Amino acid sequence: MNNKNIFTRVRFGLLALALTSSVAYAVAPPVDDQGKAEKKKDKETPEHIAAMKAKVFSKESVSVAIGEKRFNQTCVYCHGYEGSGGKARKLQGRDFDADYLFKTITKGKKRGSLVMPPWKRTFTPEQRWELVTYILSLSEEK
Known part of the structure; x- marks a missing residue:
């Protein structure tokens, strides 16, 4: 594997993580x-x-x-x-x-x-x- 593939995978992984966490926040915001x-x-x-x-x-x-x-x-x-x-x-x-x-x-x-x-x-x-x-x-x- 070259560095470009690893960088692309990490970048898409972070993007997916950011999207799913924001969706989860929108659906169920933290409750006090x-x-x-x-x-x-x-x-x-x-x-x-x-x-x-x-x-x-x-x-x-x-x-x-x-x-x-x-x-x-x-x-x-x-x-x-x-x-x-x-x-x-x-x-x-x-x-x-x-x-x-x-x-x-x-x-x-x-x-x-x-x-x-x-x-x-x-x-x-x-x-x-x-x-x-x-x-x-x-x-x-x-």
Whole structure:
């Protein structure tokens, strides 16, 4: 092998390395896991959860509408249209405590072979409180 072939191979190898590393960076840039974890912890503090509860209940009619949309996207399969029941228990006409509902939505529930998944990682505290307002609205006389 002569020096020209080695130089050409090294040059193309470096070019390929540069291209693949820049593509990898564009697809998955470095993530600051520490910052994300701290922000997530901040959102799950009792103070933040209480603040979100107050915020959601202060604009209850809007929160109920948003909660209904989220319920229809994620909960209707098991709890039925307007909480009429299905695979899971009926929610209509039941008298719930708001904090109990929030805890159940957050942590999930297992009853026999039925499992309600925890929604803590899927929904923010505000979104979970919106679901609570909608479920509470189902217990009211229509």
